[in-house]
Amino acid sequence: MMRYAHIVGWGCYLPDRRVTNDELSRYVDTTDEWIYQRTGIRARHIAAPHETTATLAFEAAARALDVADLHPSQVELVIVATSTPEYMFPSTACKVQDYLGASHAGAFDLSAACSGFVYALQMASQSIATGAVRNAVVIGSETMSRVLDWQDRSTCVLFGDGAGAVVLKGSSVPGGVMATTLRSDGSGADLLSLPALYHNRVPISGAEYSTNGHHKNTVDMDGRQVYRFATNVIATSIQDVLKKAELTVDDIALIIPHQANTRIIETAAKKLKLPMEKFYLNVEHNGNTSAASIPLALCDAVRDGRLKPDDNVVFVGFGGGLTWGASVVKWDVTPPEVPLIDHEWRRVRYIMARGRSRLRRWQRRVSAAVTRPDENGQGPKR
Numbered sequence: 537m538m539r540y541a542h543i544v545g546w547g548c549y550l551p552d553r554r555v556t557n558d559e560l561s562r563y564v565d566t567t568d569e570w571i572y573q574r575t576g577i578r579a580r581h582i583a584a585p586h587e588t589t590a591t592l593a594f595e596a597a598a599r600a601l602d603v604a605d606l607h608p609s610q611v612e613l614v615i616v617a618t619s620t621p622e623y624m625f626p627s628t629a630c631k632v633q634d635y636l637g638a639s640h641a642g643a644f645d646l647s648a649a650c651s652g653f654v655y656a657l658q659m660a661s662q663s664i665a666t667g668a669v670r671n672a673v674v675i676g677s678e679t680m681s682r683v684l685d686w687q688d689r690s691t692c693v694l695f696g697d698g699a700g701a702v703v704l705k706g707s708s709v710p711g712g713v714m715a716t717t718l719r720s721d722g723s724g725a726d727l728l729s730l731p732a733l734y735h736n737r738v739p740i741s742g743a744e745y746s747t748n749g750h751h752k753n754t755v756d757m758d759g760r761q762v763y764r765f766a767t768n769v770i771a772t773s774i775q776d777v778l779k780k781a782e783l784t785v786d787d788i789a790l791i792i793p794h795q796a797n798t799r800i801i802e803t804a805a806k807k808l809k810l811p812m813e814k815f816y817l818n819v820e821h822n823g824n825t826s827a828a829s830i831p832l833a834l835c836d837a838v839r840d841g842r843l844k845p846d847d848n849v850v851f852v853g854f855g856g857g858l859t860w861g862a863s864v865v866k867w868d869v870t871p872p873e874v875p876l877i878d879h880e881w882r883r884v885r886y887i888m889a890r891g892r893s894r895l896r897r898w899q900r901r902v903s904a905a906v907t908r909p910d911e912n913g914q915g916p917k918r
């Protein structure tokens with residue numbers, strides 16, 4: 537039987553600290569006028585020292601599960617699209633799985649830069665379509681503030697922190713994620729990059745290391761080239777995905793693009809001969825939150841009443857890799873009223889999930905203390 541992956545829940549989280557362009561201009565040689573005119577950005581949110589990509593992702597996912605009315609123990613797959621994981625391993629998704637108490641879920645991170653959410657949506661919806669899982673939580677989460685060179689005004693003014701999540705659920709009713717196209721071009725890898733932390737430590741012998749020419753562990757970008765790439769691929773991916781879904785732009789109620797820059801979207805809209813009203817933009821408030829930007833914009837679009845049941849919505853992502861892609865989704869849910877009392881009660885279960893996680897860690901320690909590997913290291917011996 538055909539399974540369709542429907543979006544049944546959505547949730548977002550933005551750190552409390554909001555940094556305006558004016559505040560930024562106190563630390564960096566820039567102005568509100570320069571930033572706003574070239575990018576459409578007025579402010580961005582910056583994570584507090586105790587916050588991580590995983591804690592942001594957890595907050596967004598918990599809210600999405602509330603809307604979906606799904607208990608975390610029922611979740612079967614957690615995917616976190618991110619370029620700013622706390623660790624190479626464990627994955628951010630495993631931390632989120634633990635924070636949620638999603639005890640029956642597989643979990644992994646997905647790296648496709650700012651296209652990550654569209655990529656993750658496709659992986660999750662295909663897992664549902666094949667019957668491999670019945671539901672999935674797809675999250676885009678970033679702490680870009682931790683990987684920016686705050687002396688480099690051409691990049692640090694562009695990005696922000698945040699997380700957005702959706703819950704996908706399988707159903708035999710047609711709808712949900714209808715078609716997706718994913719593309720990449722690694723020949724443009726150098727145009728937008730973030731070197732991994734230890735990639736420049738090449739061991740020679742013993743404790744000696746040489747570097748391989750890269751010294752920075754911060755975002756590096758050729759702004760002009762990325763601009764040109766983005767305006768081209770937004771238009772082509774929308775055209776490609778509509779063809780795949782056998783729809784025309786007239787069938788589309790709203791396009792939610794990756795929120796990089798207002799001018800990029802305006803140029804793409806001109807290429808497609810579409811009015812700007814067809815595009816949802818909130819880059820002004822959040823800056824570019826990379827993989828989190830599409831689900832963050834989705835939350836705002838739902839809040840603003842921009843999506844009605846049976847509307848077709850297009851998500852379009854583009855970014856480092858180079859990567860790009862688009863999805864057509866039939867929006868078939870009415871935003872539910874989630875009573876506050878329920879919400880507070882649901883919080884208790886996350887406190888209990890942390891308690892159970894601590895207990896499991898403690899049990900592991902106790903068990904390691906009372907068992908010893910044998911002399912050959914072949915296994916535990918009492």
Ligand code: COA
Pocket residue numbers: 565566567570571574575650689690691693694757758759760762763766796797800824854855856
């Ligand atoms: N404030 C003030 N001046 C700045 C500045 C800032 N934050 N950043 C750069 N400048 C200066 C430059 O030093 C340069 O000065 P100069 O002419 O004296 O050398 C001037 O502004 C023009 O710089 P340039 O880089 O050519 O500007 P631009 O018109 O290409 O705009 C971007 C720069 C980054 C806004 C633009 O290229 C862009 O939006 N690119 C796409 C970026 C993006 O969205 N990336 C993420 C994709 S997922």
